[in-house]
Amino acid sequence: MSDVCSSCSAAGSCTSGSCSNEPQLSEAQKASKIGKIIAVMSGKGGVGKSSVTSMLAVSLNRQGYKVGILDADITGPSIPKIFGITEKANVNKIGVIAPQSRNGIKVMSLNLMLENEDDPVIWRGAIITQLIQQFWSDVVWGELDYLLIDMPPGTGDVPITVFQSLPVSGVVMVTSPQQLAGMIVRKAIKMAKKYDTTFYGLIENMAYASCPDCHKRIEIFGTPKGAEEAKKNEIPYLGQLPIDPVLSSMSDLGKIEDYQTENFDNIVQRILEEVAKDSKEKVIN
Amino acid sequence: MSDVCSSCSAAGSCTSGSCSNEPQLSEAQKASKIGKIIAVMSGKGGVGKSSVTSMLAVSLNRQGYKVGILDADITGPSIPKIFGITEKANVNKIGVIAPQSRNGIKVMSLNLMLENEDDPVIWRGAIITQLIQQFWSDVVWGELDYLLIDMPPGTGDVPITVFQSLPVSGVVMVTSPQQLAGMIVRKAIKMAKKYDTTFYGLIENMAYASCPDCHKRIEIFGTPKGAEEAKKNEIPYLGQLPIDPVLSSMSDLGKIEDYQTENFDNIVQRILEEVAKDSKEKVIN
Numbered sequence: 001m002s003d004v005c006s007s008c009s010a011a012g013s014c015t016s017g018s019c020s021n022e023p024q025l026s027e028a029q030k031a032s033k034i035g036k037i038i039a040v041m042s043g044k045g046g047v048g049k050s051s052v053t054s055m056l057a058v059s060l061n062r063q064g065y066k067v068g069i070l071d072a073d074i075t076g077p078s079i080p081k082i083f084g085i086t087e088k089a090n091v092n093k094i095g096v097i098a099p100q101s102r103n104g105i106k107v108m109s110l111n112l113m114l115e116n117e118d119d120p121v122i123w124r125g126a127i128i129t130q131l132i133q134q135f136w137s138d139v140v141w142g143e144l145d146y147l148l149i150d151m152p153p154g155t156g157d158v159p160i161t162v163f164q165s166l167p168v169s170g171v172v173m174v175t176s177p178q179q180l181a182g183m184i185v186r187k188a189i190k191m192a193k194k195y196d197t198t199f200y201g202l203i204e205n206m207a208y209a210s211c212p213d214c215h216k217r218i219e220i221f222g223t224p225k226g227a228e229e230a231k232k233n234e235i236p237y238l239g240q241l242p243i244d245p246v247l248s249s250m251s252d253l254g255k256i257e258d259y260q261t262e263n264f265d266n267i268v269q270r271i272l273e274e275v276a277k278d279s280k281e282k283v284i285n
Numbered sequence: 286m287s288d289v290c291s292s293c294s295a296a297g298s299c300t301s302g303s304c305s306n307e308p309q310l311s312e313a314q315k316a317s318k319i320g321k322i323i324a325v326m327s328g329k330g331g332v333g334k335s336s337v338t339s340m341l342a343v344s345l346n347r348q349g350y351k352v353g354i355l356d357a358d359i360t361g362p363s364i365p366k367i368f369g370i371t372e373k374a375n376v377n378k379i380g381v382i383a384p385q386s387r388n389g390i391k392v393m394s395l396n397l398m399l400e401n402e403d404d405p406v407i408w409r410g411a412i413i414t415q416l417i418q419q420f421w422s423d424v425v426w427g428e429l430d431y432l433l434i435d436m437p438p439g440t441g442d443v444p445i446t447v448f449q450s451l452p453v454s455g456v457v458m459v460t461s462p463q464q465l466a467g468m469i470v471r472k473a474i475k476m477a478k479k480y481d482t483t484f485y486g487l488i489e490n491m492a493y494a495s496c497p498d499c500h501k502r503i504e505i506f507g508t509p510k511g512a513e514e515a516k517k518n519e520i521p522y523l524g525q526l527p528i529d530p531v532l533s534s535m536s537d538l539g540k541i542e543d544y545q546t547e548n549f550d551n552i553v554q555r556i557l558e559e560v561a562k563d564s565k566e567k568v569i570n
Contacts, residue, residue: 043360043361043405044330044331044361045329045330045331045361045438046329046330046331046332046438046461047331050465073439074439074441075328075438075439075440075441075472076328076329076330076438076439076440076469076472078465078469081464081465081468082465117468118468118469118471118472118475119472119475120328120440120472120473120475120476120479121440121472122440122441122444122445122476122479123440123441124410124411124414124441124442124445125409125410125411125413125441125442126409126410126411128410128441129409152438152439153330153331153360153361153437153438153439154358154359154360154361154437154438155360155361155405155406155407155408156359156360156406156407156408156409156410156413156441156442157409157410157441157442159407160407160409176331178533178536178537179366179537180335180363180366180367180536180537183366183402183403184361184363184403186403187360187361187403187404187405187406188405190403190404190405191405191407194405194407209494209503209505211496211498211499211501211503212501212503213496213499213501214496214498214499214501216496216497216498216499218494218496218497218503218530219530220494220505220528220530220533221530221533222530222533222534222537243505245503245504245505245506245507248463248505248506248507249507251463251465252463252464252465252507
């Protein structure tokens with residue numbers, strides 16, 4: 001029995017010389033080669049998950065990596081606006097071509113398929129599930145070092161589908177200092193653990209703001225407790241980020257790629273160390 | 286043809302003397318009488334929808350109204366924690382008995398049925414849809430002036446089910462100054478309009494913070510534009526609320542009923558005026 005066969009679920013009962021259990025790859029998947037898939041998750045909405053996903057993409061892109069973002073927040077997609085992408089997604093005979101940011105980050109989001117960015121998508125979970133699978137199987141991602149997935153809040157259809165259908169390498173969790181956010185992020189951590197996920201770590205976002213006048217540090221959402229929360233959940237602690245009005249305005253202007261912050265570089269470094277530690281070194285497709 | 290028949294979808298083809306199209310009420314519904322159902326919606330997560338729902342409930346309760354909250358954010362429920370309710374929901378022969386806050390606000394939330402508050406609910410939309418319907422049909426709400434529904438982010442299964450299955454009287458929209466939130470709240474407004482909803486108005490939350498030292502007003506998420514947003518969407522503007530660290534900490538402590546803020550009283554007054562204007566004066570069940 002070959003190495004491939006030994007890990008096959010049909011091993012033992014299979015009598016075929018050639019394996020029939022190999023996954024059927026779409027043309028788009030055959031034309032793609034993706035290094036690592038990182039899901040950015042929070043459980044609770046509004047803790048800055050899309051900002052963290054975008055900043056992570058920008059930072060990896062600056063370091064020379066090829067990066068894509070799959071915007072899995074189907075009913076509340078933010079990524080195209082943050083990157084200022086207005087070009088619609090096109091389809092060729094191989095699959096869907098993801099539009100690119102100014103610096104070449106590939107983005108696939110339902111908002112790139114809608115006529116108006118504020119058109120609502122009034123879809124039940126079964127349809128949303130299919131769309132997520134298509135964003136994975138029918139998009140020509142090409143060669144990427146990192147595909148980041150911006151997950152929606154909650155532990156419903158989309159996260160279930162992502163964990164069941166996509167070969168996620170690991171998860172970055174985002175929380176904020178509110179205990180409420182802590183409780184809901186623990187739900188998301190417990191969910192991800194059920195799918196035997198690797199945790200690259202936890203980021204505490206919105207940890208504080210600075211008064212523009214007197215420069216006092218203001219803990220607007222309460223005392224930060226990210227390090228403690230990470231320890232309690234036995235996942236690496238990656239660091240904290242402030243609420244930065246400049247980030248809000250650059251995101252609103254679609255200019256996240258011009259945003260600079262030192263705080264985040266250390267966090268990215270820590271994520272890359274965790275990724276390197278991760279023994280699952282396989283190329284995904 | 287009686288008045289009841291004239292609004293019946295079978296009018297014209299019905300040959301029955303007694304109407305067979307009357308909705309079948311559950312025992313719990315027969316034991317309940319609900320004045321108005323207000324859905325609190327945002328589209329985007331983390332703009333303080335659950336805080337607004339809770340503060341609205343507290344304010345109405347202080348004014349002597351009988352209030353219930355249906356926590357429809359199934360995978361990210363916050364309401365029990367904000368009210369410090371730890372008692373589990375019980376079932377009697379009529380239906381599910383909703384636990385009450387210290388001041389008698391009835392709350393139904395999936396977190397009141399879980400063993401641990403941070404257990405995740407890894408359910409697809411079809412199951413979540415059923416649960417929302419049961420929170421409506423199987424909970425003995427009793428006599429309420431107001432039932433508030435804390436909606437989850439997005440425009441997926443839960444909002445669809447709420448608008449299709451529950452006789453919602455009107456919607457309060459919550460947004461924050463970020464343009465991103467504006468875009469996503471517009472999706473939610475467009476969705477609600479498709480269901481021919483009455484809008485009681487829009488609240489701009491997290492409009493600013495105050496430095497505890499120099500008391501400078503800091504517009505952390507950008508320049509407030511709620512009034513403009515409300516006008517653009519042709520819905521009443523209800524006012525703005527600051528980010529208040531005291532609200533965060535009172536919510537984390539489960540003591541929202543002890544929280545006082547003048548800002549909110551005017552908003553509640555405006556909502557009550559809009560409710561009074563609303564011609565749909567029927568008692569729901």
